[in-house]
Amino acid sequence: MTKWAFNMALFREYIGNYMKTKLTYRADFWVEVVADLMFSATNLIFIFIVFQHTPALGNWSEAEVVFVYGYFMIPYGIFGTFVNLWNFSERYIVKGEMDRILTRPAHSLVQIMLENVDPPSLIGSFVGLAIMGSAWTTLGLPFHWYDPLVLFVMTIGSVLIYFGMYTSLASISFYSDAPTGIVPLMFNIQNYGRYPIQIYNKGIRFLLTWVLPFAFVGVYPASFFLGRHGDLGMSLLTPVVGIVVGAFGLWVWNRGVHRYRGAGS
Amino acid sequence: MLAIDVAELRKQFKVQKNREGLSGALKDLFKREHTVVTAVKDISFQIPQGEICGYIGENGAGKSTTIKMLTGILVPTSGKLQVNGYVPYKDREEFVRGIGVVFGQRSQLWWDIGVIESFRLLRKVYRVSETDFRRRLDELVETLQLQDLLNRPVRKLSLGQRMRCELVAALLHQPSILFLDEPTIGLDIVVKTEIREFLKRLNREHGTTILLTTHDLQDIEALCSRVIMLDDGRIIYDGGLDELKQRWGKGREVQFQFTDPIRLMEVQKLTGGLAVRWTRENEFTAKVWIPRELNVSEVLSRVVGAPEMDISDIKIFETNTDEIVREIYQSGSAEVNAAALQEEKRAEEPVPAGGVRS
Numbered sequence: 001m002t003k004w005a006f007n008m009a010l011f012r013e014y015i016g017n018y019m020k021t022k023l024t025y026r027a028d029f030w031v032e033v034v035a036d037l038m039f040s041a042t043n044l045i046f047i048f049i050v051f052q053h054t055p056a057l058g059n060w061s062e063a064e065v066v067f068v069y070g071y072f073m074i075p076y077g078i079f080g081t082f083v084n085l086w087n088f089s090e091r092y093i094v095k096g097e098m099d100r101i102l103t104r105p106a107h108s109l110v111q112i113m114l115e116n117v118d119p120p121s122l123i124g125s126f127v128g129l130a131i132m133g134s135a136w137t138t139l140g141l142p143f144h145w146y147d148p149l150v151l152f153v154m155t156i157g158s159v160l161i162y163f164g165m166y167t168s169l170a171s172i173s174f175y176s177d178a179p180t181g182i183v184p185l186m187f188n189i190q191n192y193g194r195y196p197i198q199i200y201n202k203g204i205r206f207l208l209t210w211v212l213p214f215a216f217v218g219v220y221p222a223s224f225f226l227g228r229h230g231d232l233g234m235s236l237l238t239p240v241v242g243i244v245v246g247a248f249g250l251w252v253w254n255r256g257v258h259r260y261r262g263a264g265s
Numbered sequence: 266m267l268a269i270d271v272a273e274l275r276k277q278f279k280v281q282k283n284r285e286g287l288s289g290a291l292k293d294l295f296k297r298e299h300t301v302v303t304a305v306k307d308i309s310f311q312i313p314q315g316e317i318c319g320y321i322g323e324n325g326a327g328k329s330t331t332i333k334m335l336t337g338i339l340v341p342t343s344g345k346l347q348v349n350g351y352v353p354y355k356d357r358e359e360f361v362r363g364i365g366v367v368f369g370q371r372s373q374l375w376w377d378i379g380v381i382e383s384f385r386l387l388r389k390v391y392r393v394s395e396t397d398f399r400r401r402l403d404e405l406v407e408t409l410q411l412q413d414l415l416n417r418p419v420r421k422l423s424l425g426q427r428m429r430c431e432l433v434a435a436l437l438h439q440p441s442i443l444f445l446d447e448p449t450i451g452l453d454i455v456v457k458t459e460i461r462e463f464l465k466r467l468n469r470e471h472g473t474t475i476l477l478t479t480h481d482l483q484d485i486e487a488l489c490s491r492v493i494m495l496d497d498g499r500i501i502y503d504g505g506l507d508e509l510k511q512r513w514g515k516g517r518e519v520q521f522q523f524t525d526p527i528r529l530m531e532v533q534k535l536t537g538g539l540a541v542r543w544t545r546e547n548e549f550t551a552k553v554w555i556p557r558e559l560n561v562s563e564v565l566s567r568v569v570g571a572p573e574m575d576i577s578d579i580k581i582f583e584t585n586t587d588e589i590v591r592e593i594y595q596s597g598s599a600e601v602n603a604a605a606l607q608e609e610k611r612a613e614e615p616v617p618a619g620g621v622r623s
Contacts, residue, residue, distance in 0.1 A: 009389060010389055011392065013385075017375065017378050017382055020378055021377040021378055023301065024377070082353060096371065097371070099333065099368065100371060100373055102336075102357065103336055103337045103338065103361050103373075104361060104390050105362045105390060105391060107357070111390075171564065258340045258354065260338070260339065261278060262330075262333055262339055
């Protein structure tokens with residue numbers, strides 16, 4: 001518990017410093033916000049265009065697909081804020097900044113996550129919440145008192161899945177000298193999880209559920225609220241899968257750190 | 266109590282072999298070959314608390330690798346390792362709270378924010394109380410004269426200024442051991458002296474154990490009571506600096522300039538009975554080599570006291586540490602060269618056989 005309190009205190013401190021630096025580069029902050037939103041907007045537009053040609057996708061209506069997409073944006077924004085590991089290999093392994101991290105008394109992954117926090121991504125989460133809300137009314141879904149609570153738990157589960165997947169991916173840099181092109185590949189597969197999984201064939205469905213469980217960051221948790229497509233079992237599995245994948249990522253990381261070999265000099 | 270206790274410490278790296286050419290690259294794609302490089306070869310040493318120890322060696326001798334194992338960054342391949350009572354890589358987070366680390370080539374500070382903000386952040390990371398932090402910071406800022414720099418962002422500091430800030434950053438939590446990896450690299454002579462003085466004071470007043478690697482032997486002469494010299498992953502010398510000089514030093518040389526032309530015979534006669542060696546540099550100049558155990562003044566008095574010689578100038582040369590160390594490095598690498606030569610010979614042998622085949 002004290003460890004958590006300590007990490008939270010560190011988080012406050014790092015965010016404070018982030019704000020101080022970003023205030024000097026204000027334009028940068030807004031450019032990033034706009035870029036993030038544009039990215040989501042193009043995806044939404046893609047959905048709208050598809051539905052101009054067909055009334056339903058594998059039994060899913062436009063509003064339902066948009067609902068799933070809105071849900072996806074919430075954990076994705078949180079993930080992007082805290083687990084910004086895109087340049088991990090280059091900055092910490094190749095340039096050897098990991099040396100510095102390892103001489104400090106806090107968990108190495110916590111330090112790296114905090115050094116790279118990216119609050120602009122969080123705006124995407126709010127936009128996602130708004131999209132989900134509007135689709136909710138369009139679909140005329142009932143609202144239960146426990147829905148916000150479930151959404152909260154599902155979101156945490158989904159964030160943990162992302163965290164676990166990308167942490168394990170970043171940990172590969174500890175084992176292999178040359179960072180491989182696996183991150184773009186992963187990114188592409190992850191994008192499939194944003195759409196209803198029922199529209200894919202069996203192979204992809206299996207892949208997205210049990211191998212790279214990105215379906216748990218979109219359609220499974222979102223369908224809890226969509227009565228018609230509800231699959232209670234799969235929905236409730238979200239936090240479980242989150243904990244398993246998250247723990248796996250942390251385990252791979254902790255093992256990887258012991259293989260760190262430093263850079264030059 | 267021992268600050269650092271190292272026994273049979275070894276670190277091996279697996280290095281990928283890249284084969285030549287396009288076909289080689291293709292082969293690498295499917296089957297990688299690795300060679301094992303041993304950077305640190307079963308070294309043992311112990312450093313008691315409160316000692317300043319210099320760790321020297323050529324580039325690639327394994328200095329940095331050792332330091333990184335001692336600070337918990339790298340996990341050793343084998344051997345025993347205990348620093349401050351901890352096994353560094355096992356209880357890393359707990360262990361690093363008791364040590365300070367300065368890497369001359371890498372900054373501990375945040376690039377974009379003011380120096381003081383970096384210090385505040387480190388205070389949180391190291392869980393130093395506000396009062397301790399204040400007291401410590403005031404003391405350090407005063408001794409290193411950083412008052413004017415505190416609010417500037419790190420990227421706008423000169424190297425010398427940054428280095429002084431790095432020292433503060435490494436010492437805010439009052440570590441009992443300080444590791445310095447080339448702390449004076451690239452600094453001008455004034456800053457170098459300042460930093461040396463500061464380190465000496467730190468050691469004297471707080472009893473901080475200091476282990477530093479350096480290429481600048483003046484750092485060693487100014488600071489260290491003990492030197493560990495590394496070559497190709499092995500310790501080739503471990504002991505006092507004076508002993509090092511005595512063991513490897515080649516005595517002293519005195520050069521005399523005479524007003525009249527001289528002959529070797531004449532000057533040799535002056536020091537008859539002493540184990541010295543004369544050389545004639547030119548018509549008016551002669552040099553005498555005096556072994557360490559002999560008194561220079563004895564030789565001097567004999568030459569100067571000789572009535573038939575008129576001396577216009579005298580110079581005394583002492584072999585300095587630089588020369589000694591260069592000599593040791595050279596003799597160390599001379600062995601390596603011999604081994605490499607043999608290797609080459611062995612490699613050459615199949616060539617005539619190939620010639621026969623063709």
